[in-house]
Amino acid sequence: MLSFQQKVLKVVSKIPRGKVMAYKEVxxxxxxxxxxxxxxxxxxxxxxxxxxxxxxxxxxxSNGQIGDYALGKKRKEKLLKKEDIEIINHKIxxxxxxx
Numbered sequence: 001m002l003s004f005q006q007k008v009l010k011v012v013s014k015i016p017r018g019k020v021m022a023y024k025e026v027x028x029x030x031x032x033x034x035x036x037x038x039x040x041x042x043x044x045x046x047x048x049x050x051x052x053x054x055x056x057x058x059x060x061x062s063n064g065q066i067g068d069y070a071l072g073k074k075r076k077e078k079l080l081k082k083e084d085i086e087i088i089n090h091k092i093x094x095x096x097x098x099x
Contacts, residue, residue: 015058018083022062064091
């Protein structure tokens with residue numbers, strides 16, 4: 001049986017290039033709907049342990065704001081823009097980019 005952490009990493013690893021998913025949605029798909037803050041903590045911890053193998057920059061807040069990132073918000077925006085995700089005033093158009 002997979003741990004919550006393993007489930008989170010599995011869900012996030014499947015987010016395709018050019019798409020995003022909200023922390024809350026990752027929590028729901030990982031079996032703990034109210035654990036969206038834990039999702040962020042898991043992604044941050046994973047980044048520092050395993051490097052950027054999991055595309056955690058593709059996980060954003062439910063309101064379209066990009067949220068935090070281990071290397072800073074500017075770096076996260078840069079990575080998302082590189083994947084052709086349009087960001088206006090630090091927000092993403094959810095209708096275009098949700099996975």
